[in-house]
Amino acid sequence: MTILDQLNEDMKEAMRNKEKQRLLVIRSVKSSIQNESINKGKELTDDEILTVLNREMKQRKESLHEFEQANRQDLADKTNAEIQILTEYMPSQLTEEELQQVVNETIEEVGAESKADMGKVMGAIMPKVKGRADGSKVKELVQQSLS
Structure with a gap:
């Protein structure tokens, strides 16, 4: 449905x-x-x-x-x-651990090494977590992972 x-x-x-x-x-x-x-x-x-x-x-x-x-x-x-x-109409939200795993995998995929690569990482992550994670939370985790 x-x-x-x-x-x-x-x-x-x-x-x-x-x-x-x-x-x-x-x-x-x-x-x-x-x-x-x-x-x-x-x-x-x-x-x-x-x-x-x-x-x-x-x-x-x-x-x-x-x-x-x-x-x-x-x-x-x-x-x-x-x-x-x-x-009720949104897909189930990712847990912080699941989201961190997606962030780590994506950073590895795009070969990001510093905060300068933040745009590439965010561009690659957001379609993967669409509707299942808050953008500000994703940004926060990406910043932590790239620092």
Whole structure:
């Protein structure tokens, strides 16, 4: 079952169960996917849908951070619930050990030796861990490994 099929099924389920929050999040994500599809002029693959989901997740995490800094716990709670719903559609996250292993293998593959090679390493790693690791965490591990 594709991600889009899963979203459609879950949207119907949320309507039946009158889960307003879940329904709003799914509709929002579907809308973003539809907009991306229109922009590209074709149906999106699961990989492209995953990119849209990552973007939605990142936006919500940034909002959550700002709400917490502004001491708006009500909005932070709402955004946190949205993040939990989106997490269900994301692939499972890599553990730190697994991510470190991917970083080490990639550094070896590209022959990186110093921080000057950071761009090459990041360019090679990100497609491998797409949707399964946070970019800032990957960057942090690459910096540690190259220093």
